[in-house]
Amino acid sequence: METVESKVKDQLDVFALRDQFPVLERKVHDDKPLVYFDNAATAQRPLKVIEAMDDFYRRYNANVHRGVHQLSVEASEQFEGARESVRRLLNADSIREVVFTRGTTEAINLVAQAYLRPRLEEGDEILITHMEHHSNIVPWQMLCEQTGAVLKVAPINHKGELLVDELAAMINERTKLIGMVHVSNALGTINPVEEVCRIARQHDVPVLVDGAQATPHMAVDVQALGCDFYCISAHKMYGPTGIGALWARESILESMPPWQGGGEMINRVSFEGTTYNDLPHKFEAGTPNISGAIGFGKAVKFLEETGLEGIVWQEERLLDYATEKMQAVDGLTIIGTAEHKGPVVSFTLEGAHPNDIGTIVDHFGVAIRTGHHCAMPVMQFFDVPATARVSFAPYNLRNEIDIFIDALGKAREMLV
Amino acid sequence: MLDQLYQQVILDHNRSPHHYGSLAGATHSARGQDALCGDDILVELRLTDGRVEEAAFSGEACVITTASASMLMDWLVGRSRTEVETAYERFGQLLEDPERPDDSELGDINHLRAVSGFPARVRNALLPWRTVLRAFKERGIA
Numbered sequence: 001m002e003t004v005e006s007k008v009k010d011q012l013d014v015f016a017l018r019d020q021f022p023v024l025e026r027k028v029h030d031d032k033p034l035v036y037f038d039n040a041a042t043a044q045r046p047l048k049v050i051e052a053m054d055d056f057y058r059r060y061n062a063n064v065h066r067g068v069h070q071l072s073v074e075a076s077e078q079f080e081g082a083r084e085s086v087r088r089l090l091n092a093d094s095i096r097e098v099v100f101t102r103g104t105t106e107a108i109n110l111v112a113q114a115y116l117r118p119r120l121e122e123g124d125e126i127l128i129t130h131m132e133h134h135s136n137i138v139p140w141q142m143l144c145e146q147t148g149a150v151l152k153v154a155p156i157n158h159k160g161e162l163l164v165d166e167l168a169a170m171i172n173e174r175t176k177l178i179g180m181v182h183v184s185n186a187l188g189t190i191n192p193v194e195e196v197c198r199i200a201r202q203h204d205v206p207v208l209v210d211g212a213q214a215t216p217h218m219a220v221d222v223q224a225l226g227c228d229f230y231c232i233s234a235h236k237m238y239g240p241t242g243i244g245a246l247w248a249r250e251s252i253l254e255s256m257p258p259w260q261g262g263g264e265m266i267n268r269v270s271f272e273g274t275t276y277n278d279l280p281h282k283f284e285a286g287t288p289n290i291s292g293a294i295g296f297g298k299a300v301k302f303l304e305e306t307g308l309e310g311i312v313w314q315e316e317r318l319l320d321y322a323t324e325k326m327q328a329v330d331g332l333t334i335i336g337t338a339e340h341k342g343p344v345v346s347f348t349l350e351g352a353h354p355n356d357i358g359t360i361v362d363h364f365g366v367a368i369r370t371g372h373h374c375a376m377p378v379m380q381f382f383d384v385p386a387t388a389r390v391s392f393a394p395y396n397l398r399n400e401i402d403i404f405i406d407a408l409g410k411a412r413e414m415l416v
Numbered sequence: 417m418l419d420q421l422y423q424q425v426i427l428d429h430n431r432s433p434h435h436y437g438s439l440a441g442a443t444h445s446a447r448g449q450d451a452l453c454g455d456d457i458l459v460e461l462r463l464t465d466g467r468v469e470e471a472a473f474s475g476e477a478c479v480i481t482t483a484s485a486s487m488l489m490d491w492l493v494g495r496s497r498t499e500v501e502t503a504y505e506r507f508g509q510l511l512e513d514p515e516r517p518d519d520s521e522l523g524d525i526n527h528l529r530a531v532s533g534f535p536a537r538v539r540n541a542l543l544p545w546r547t548v549l550r551a552f553k554e555r556g557i558a
Contacts, residue, residue, distance in 0.1 A: 356480070359421070
């Protein structure tokens with residue numbers, strides 16, 4: 001293992017990276033070193049993020065955009081600095097296009113209610129794909145109930161790849177929005193977002209991209225992608241939970257009414273009427289998640305400093321190694337075998353329920369996800385009640401995959 | 417602890433569950449689903465004079481849910497709804513308190529108490545019980 005991992009240092013110093021994550025030193029179930037393979041559910045946080053949030057509470061906790069005092073000024077600077085970091089992450093034109101939300105889910109709901117709802121008529125169509133996370137299904141279903149619009153679903157193949165031609169054929173004059181996931185959390189599939197956006201533009205249909213699983217693993221350039229909305233969550237990319245962002249082009253955001261009312265989002269309030277604040281504050285009612293935003297900004301800096309090239313390089317090695325080792329396990333079926341994949345391997349093991357696999361490998365220190373991964377239609381498509389899933393981050397090691405494979409062997413011994 | 421959870425009795429019930437299949441002449445039934453875990457079972461009961469004459473379950477589930485259902489079906493025969501409700505409460509207490517002595521009334525079901533060391537799996541042990549209790553309420557086969 002020494003020699004294998006030392007080669008990694010040419011590209012990414014994995015051990016130096018691991019040192020930045022205190023939780024990786026943990027032991028679980030008495031004495032087992034933690035092997036954290038549930039990164040797609042939520043990644044771990046580096047010290048830089050933890051310390052930045054701690055520092056805010058210790059030294060300059062204050063509300064933002066409200067006070068003339070020094071602490072408030074400092075807090076506002078850090079908060080808006082984080083917005084600039086997110087702008088850079090997505091290569092957005094302006095910080096006016098970056099709206100802080102509670103996460104991807106809230107960003108999608110914001111677009112559903114503030115952008116699409118006023119534009120929808122009965123019989124209009126919203127087009128999504130079969131591999132969406134529930135967060136990119138349910139807000140649209142709710143909107144359909146409210147407006148009489150219809151939800152259409154573009155099919156996938158048995159490798160878990162989107163059938164782009166079929167999606168294109170489903171677009172018509174009633175299609176008012178396309179919602180698609182950039183990287184599938186359940187299958188790992190990386191979708192051809194740019195291609196879909198190009199097709200959608202020919203029909204003048206806006207595209208919303210659920211980018212929650214994309215930003216930790218790849219450079220995202222919203223201008224190059226050509227999408228209209230891009231939604232992300234900080235906690236999938238080493239930042240805190242409870243914070244994320246919606247990116248949308250300024251002209252679109254300008255055309256949208258506010259979503260929630262309250263403080264911060266107003267310019268002037270009287271009982272006769274209220275004028276709204278400028279972008280992006282128009283969509284940020286109430287005191288925001290300040291420490292979360294600061295942690296989010298630091299997570300972006302963490303990605304920049306670590307370098308996406310090295311991250312991708314390590315993740316691809318982990319994915320290849322895990323795929324090879326797992327394919328050799330008797331009775332194991334990998335669910336999601338797309339050509340372009342993120343570092344996610346969903347699987348089933350004949351004769352063993354995912355729940356039991358999860359419990360047994362956990363006993364050997366390996367944290368994996370089991371269940372429907374908030375993508376029940378994907379489970380229905382592959383005709384499985386649930387899957388087990390390993391998902392990697394660049395701090396994972398190939399010998400951790402060996403530990404997992406051993407633990408999987410123990411699970412087979414016990415269950416099959 | 418893992419060996420306790422997946423002890424032989426439980427694995428045997430999982431491999432060859434008792435009362436597995438559909439029940440002719442069922443008077444009560446309910447489906448028990450745990451979407452998060454992927455468990456999906458159907459419980460069918462035939463009641464005569466307020467007592468379970470025969471019970472069966474079917475479906476796909478993890479070891480813990482399957483073993484719990486299998487043991488429960490064995491236990492159910494001859495019981496009334498009130499007896500099941502009382503036993504459900506006692507089973508719940510058994511899973512909450514590892515110090516509590518085995519409950520002789522519950523027989524084989526005591527083998528499941530190791531689940532208390534795996535809080536994420538308690539829901540699986542309880543699913544068959546909850547489904548049976550719902551079956552009592554929602555009579556009739558669809």
